[in-house]
Amino acid sequence: MDLAGLRTPIVAAPMAGGPSMPELVAAVGRAGGLGFLAAGYKTPAALAAQVGTLREISGAPFGVNLFVPGPVPDVASIAAYRAELAVEAARYDVDLPEPDPADDDYWDEKLAFLLADPVPVVSFTFGPPPADVVAGLHRVGTYVVGTVTSVAEARAVAALGVDALCVQGPEAGGHSGMHDPYAAPPAVPLLELLASVRSATSLPLVAAGGIATGADAAAALRAGAQAVQLGTAYLRTPESGAKPAHKRALADQRFAETVVTRAFSGRPARGLRNRFIEEHDATAPAGYPLVNQLTQPLRAAAASQDDPDGLALWAGTGYRHAQDVPAEALTAELWSAAQAAQSSQ
Ligand SMILES: Cc1cc2nc3c(=O)[nH]c(=O)nc-3n(C[C@H](O)[C@H](O)[C@H](O)COP(=O)(O)O)c2cc1C
Incomplete structure (x- = not known):
């Protein structure tokens, strides 16, 4: 090849x-x-x-x-973010996992x-x-x-x-x-x-x-x-x-811009700006893969509820x-x- x-x-x-x-x-x-x-x-x-x-x-x-x-962050560094996400866990009726640094x-x-x-x-x-x-x-x-x-x-x-x-x-x-x-x-x-x-x-x-x-x-x-x-x-x-809600969001005028955020995974990623990003971007730590583990059940629940505001709607600048x-x-x-x-x- x-x-x-x-x-x-x-x-x-x-x-x-x-x-x-x-x-x-x-x-x-x-x-x-x-x-x-x-x-x-x-x-x-x-x-x-x-x-x-x-x-x-x-x-x-x-x-x-x-x-x-990559380097595995200290579990303590994401404790505050884990506490912040309790409101999301309640919203989607899921339990946040204990972060696993061995992942x-x-x-x-x-x-x-x-x-x-x-x-x-x-x-x-x-x-x-x-x-x-x-x-x-x-x-x-x-x-x-x-x-x-x-x-x-x-x-x-x-x-x-x-x-x-x-x-x-x-x-x-x-x-x-x-x-x-x-x-x-x-x-x-x-x-x-x-x-x-x-x-x-x-x-x-x-x-x-x-x-x-x-x-x-x-x-x-x-x-x-x-x-x-x-x-x-x-x-x-x-x-x-891609999840149906993700596919639809890419064509939905309500999602009007992409932003780079660590809110879902702890590593910078570009996606459509949605509710989850608006509420958590400012406080999300650089804590991949622990942050990714934390948000996994939230994202899965959002997907099963067909809710684009709790999903990572990854998208590049040419998404239109x-x-x-x-x-x-x-x-x-x-x-x-x-x-x-x-x-x-
Ligand atoms: C939904 C999604 C998932 C991605 N997952 C990966 C991945 O697993 N590995 C990787 O190297 N890049 C991944 N990327 C980045 C792509 O390799 C590529 O750099 C990017 O899609 C190019 O930009 P574009 O989306 O504007 O075409 C992902 C991109 C998107 C949109």
């Missing part, structure tokens, strides 16, 4: 929490693009089941994305699975993949991509021997892949960041963040990317497993362009619009 070999240089972003269904990955593969399964938050068995389903329905190359475990999202087990049953591409976010992990994946023939949000992160990850970098701009929906969870969220716009990373490394670059139209994709390719990675654009497709169109057709349309934009320059 090599990015340069893609018939359509469009990547369907890994989207943990439900959207990245095997059917979505397969549809993007049929259009000649590259789809990703999201290993984040899944048990190793659930990941293996999705890989198995995907292999049954698609012969196209695909990727799996992993969260690199590393099954890092070792998922890596063992990917080494035993290799997939074409593995990408990482939230940190640099350890060099021995990169080397191990290379030994089993896997193409390795590291996500970066700054030039410094790009230099550090390039030095680890990865095959390509996913350059994520601050326009991106969902979590920022920033390596230091305590730093201020990155702010350099994608096209500017791409140009800087382009001059810092010769690795192939995948551009992500706010890309919603053919013109956006053409601009990222012109700025030095080999492919573009879109998440939000696929959220409303029929193959996406997200369409309820089959993912294969969407990918093909985006690529032909990108080619038209490239040839009219």
Whole structure:
């Protein structure tokens, strides 16, 4: 597998929490693009089941994305936030869990699975993949991509021997892949960041963040990317497993802007501004993954009540362009619009 070999240089972003269904990955593969399964938050068995389903329905190359475990915050640092969320627990009639500092999202087990049953591409976010992990994946023939949000992160990850970098701009929906969870969220716009990373490394670059139209994709390719990675654009497709309330909110005029917040997980992430963000953004601590554990039952209850005001409505800045169109057709349309934009320059 090599990015340069893609018939359509469009990547369907890994989207943990439900959207990245095997059917979505397969549809993007049929259009000649590259789809990703999201290993984040899944048990190793659930990941293996999705890989198995995907292999049954698609012969196209695909990727799996992993969260690199970061520094684990002190449970005491989230005590005040836990107390604040008691009102939400009452509202949704759930119990808040005791935070588990040992949670590393099954890092070792998922890596063992990917080494035993290799997939074409593995990408990482939230940190640099350890060099021995990169080397191990290379030994089993896997193409390795590291996500970066700054030039410094790009230099550090390039030095680890990865095959390509996913350059994520601050326009991106969902979590920022920033390596230091305590730093201020990155702010350099994608096209500017791409140009800087382009001059810092010769690795192939995948551009992500706010890309919603053919013109956006053409601009990222012109700025030095080999492919573009879109998440939000696929959220409303029929193959996406996003919650119905999330899909509807993306098209609802009531949700008029996106904001970056730590309120749901303790890591900065961009989503539609809703009641939960308005009430908790100002006080949410940098406490991933403990904050994520705390809000999990709240988000699950909100989803089952079809309540968009208690859900994490992840969305990039281009969310108004997200369409309820089959993912294969969407990918093909985006690529032909990108080619038209490239040839009219
Ligand atoms: C709902 C959602 C979930 C996401 N989950 C992941 C994930 O599990 N791993 C990851 O590397 N990126 C994740 N991202 C970020 C994407 O990889 C990508 O950077 C982003 O979607 C690009 O911006 P866009 O949404 O404006 O297209 C997620 C994005 C969204 C919208």
